Amino acid sequence: MLNYKQLHHFWIVARAGGIVRAAERSGLAPQTLSGQIATFETALGVNLFKRQGRGLVLTETGRMVLDYAEEIFHLGNELEEALRSRATGRAVPFRVGVADVVPKTIAWLLLAPSLDLPEPMRIVCREGKFDTLLGELAIHKLDVVLADRPLPQNMDVRGYSHALGDSTIAFFATPALVATLKKGFPECLDGAPLLLPGAEASVRGPLLRWIEAAHLHPRIVGEFDDSALMRAFAEAGAGVFPSAARVGEQLCRQAGLVHLGDAGGVIETYYAISVERRLTHPAVRAISDAATAPAQRGQAEEI
Missing domain, CATH: 3.40.190.290 (D-Maltodextrin-Binding Protein; domain 2)
Structure with a gap:
């Protein structure tokens, strides 16, 4: 079963372009994000990032996972918006x-x-x-x-x-x-x-x-x-x-x-x-x- 919390942490890091920037934007500790990414990669059996200089870049598999993550969380936002609209009777x-x-x-x-x-x-x-x-x-x-x-x-x-x-x-x-x-x-x-x-x-x-x-x-x-x-x-x-x-x-x-x-x-x-x-x-x-x-x-x- 896919761990969506770990997927979300991966998504945050991938969009931010690195652990440090992701930590600054999310308020989570860099160690927390790094540990979640490592656990997620182990569970999937693939490498999602690779080192490039002092930073991280997505692997080809990581880019594919990011595409799916974008769809998943965009769909989740749409669901929340649709439920709020229905609850209030708005279009x-x-x-x-x-x-x-x-x-x-x-x-x-x-x-x-x-x-x-x-x-x-x-x-x-x-x-x-x-x-x-x-x-x-x-x-x-x-x-x-x-x-x-x-x-x-x-x-x-x-x-x-x-x-x-x-x-x-x-x-x-x-x-x-x-x-x-x-x-x-x-x-x-x-x-x-x-x-x-x-x-x-x-x-x-x-x-x-x-x-x-x-x-x-x-x-x-x-x-x-x-x-x-x-x-x-x-x-x-x-x-x-x-x-x-x-x-x-x-x-x-x-x-x-x-x-x-x-x-x-x-x-x-x-x-x-x-x-x-x-x-x-x-x-x-x-x-x-x-x-x-x-x-x-x-x-x-x-x-």
């Missing part, structure tokens, strides 16, 4: 980070299943830069991050990427702007004022390559890290803008924009990034299950 908080390059309508479509759970959820959305949100996810200030890319392999953040679906990219513009463009698609983009997502958007590179392959020469009049700001400029007639084809009907109906055509082969994929290998938060499971359910898979792949 369970669902803390979501949305990368600013993800279209807001797409974020709504992906998150909508979390609102249909039997247990009431209170969504707390934070929008920001991808790297910033991953940092908050790593310290458990967020339950999940919605992004247009998976977790980078070279990022010093423990996390797991769960694909939620994708969408072809299409071009839209106001009727007044369309009247000034060349006839036909994609010829209408040649010489047209074009709004582009910023350098952090994963779809930017494929879009530019598609434009180059089509021998088009639009005038890039704006670049935006925030997809909502780019849409606002487009609705004001500043330029043609690319967006997920999945929300094209809504853009045309609500914003009065015109669908010019699709960038064939340019696909934007959306991900839920969590610190858990196995999803445990009910709202995160709901959005993942909705995206992968057989009955909805066709729609999910278009989102």
Whole structure:
């Protein structure tokens, strides 16, 4: 039987990066922590740390154990929070980070299943830069991050990427702007004022390559890290803008924009990034299950 007290002491030392710092943060004596770690290693039959200079570093096995410990204690914190919420009749908080390059309508479509759970959820959305949100996810200030890319392999953040679906990219513009463009698609983009997502958007590179392959020469009049700001400029007639084809009907109906055509082969994929290998938060499971359910898979792949 795993000794969770010893696992907790290991977790404290691993997160602190050493016995002395862990003792300072936890209030426990260094000798206590050192003894607990030694007993834990003996019980498991493995070495979790190795000496490096005057300090300790995790072994490969230690890193694996730390991954599990992170999940175990994060889940324990969620359990306490859920029990407190139930006891007081409050909704369970669902803390979501949305990368600013993800279209807001797409974020709504992906998150909508979390609102249909039997247990009431209170969504707390934070929008920001991808790297910033991953940092908050790593310290458990967020339950999940919605992004247009998976977790980078070279990022010093423990996390797991769960694909939620994708969408072809299409071009839209106001009727007044369309009247000034060349006839036909994609010829209408040649010489047209074009709004582009910023350098952090994963779809930017494929879009530019598609434009180059089509021998088009639009005038890039704006670049935006925030997809909502780019849409606002487009609705004001500043330029043609690319967006997920999945929300094209809504853009045309609500914003009065015109669908010019699709960038064939340019696909934007959306991900839920969590610190858990196995999803445990009910709202995160709901959005993942909705995206992968057989009955909805066709729609999910278009989102």
